[in-house]
Amino acid sequence: MACQQLLIFICLTGTVQLCCPDGWRKGKNSCYYIGTSLKTWVEASGICQAFHSELVVINDAEENFLLKKIITNIKGAFSTNFWMDGSDQITEGLWVWASTMETIRYTNWEQGEPNNYIGIAEDCLELYLSNFKWNDIRCTHANHFICEKELTTQDQVGELVGKR
Ligand SMILES: [Ca+2]
Ligand SMILES: [Ca+2]
Numbered sequence: 001m002a003c004q005q006l007l008i009f010i011c012l013t014g015t016v017q018l019c020c021p022d023g024w025r026k027g028k029n030s031c032y033y034i035g036t037s038l039k040t041w042v043e044a045s046g047i048c049q050a051f052h053s054e055l056v057v058i059n060d061a062e063e064n065f066l067l068k069k070i071i072t073n074i075k076g077a078f079s080t081n082f083w084m085d086g087s088d089q090i091t092e093g094l095w096v097w098a099s100t101m102e103t104i105r106y107t108n109w110e111q112g113e114p115n116n117y118i119g120i121a122e123d124c125l126e127l128y129l130s131n132f133k134w135n136d137i138r139c140t141h142a143n144h145f146i147c148e149k150e151l152t153t154q155d156q157v158g159e160l161v162g163k164r
């Protein structure tokens with residue numbers, strides 16, 4: 001449903017239902033932007049912030065599965081893995097979501113990961129394109145990325161609703 005149609009819907013029913021910006025995919029409580037370009041973790045994080053969002057925080061198995069579904073549906077657009085918001089740059093082995101500094105609770109590590117691969121500090125969190133498991137890898141690696149913003153903070157629709 002386009003935003004303008006949605007506004008009419010809101011007016012008729014009084015139900016507030018939010019939508020995602022163009023080019024973003026709607027999840028349960030979030031909008032996701034799947035970045036096809038290849039960026040370091042810091043670059044990717046900066047791009048998400050420019051879009052008033054953060055690198056994705058995968059909160060549970062349901063969200064991990066949803067992203068698998070979204071990405072699998074955009075076939076052929078990707079050659080490698082995706083950055084998430086997780087990092088253990090501050091304290092080795094203590095994984096946090098960088099945007100909130102909250103300890104990562106739900107995890108979906110690939111077998112044997114995180115391994116902070118010997119000789120190279122692996123301090124940033126990636127989502128495998130092949131099986132949607134998680135891996136720690138060096139932050140300067142070039143990856144695709146996923147930005148997430150909450151539906152409830154969607155400014156555009158908030159303004160439209162406010163004008164009524
Ligand atoms: Ca999330
Ligand atoms: Ca590490």
Ligand SMILES: [Ca+2]
Nearest residue numbers: 115116136137
């Ligand atoms: Ca690793």
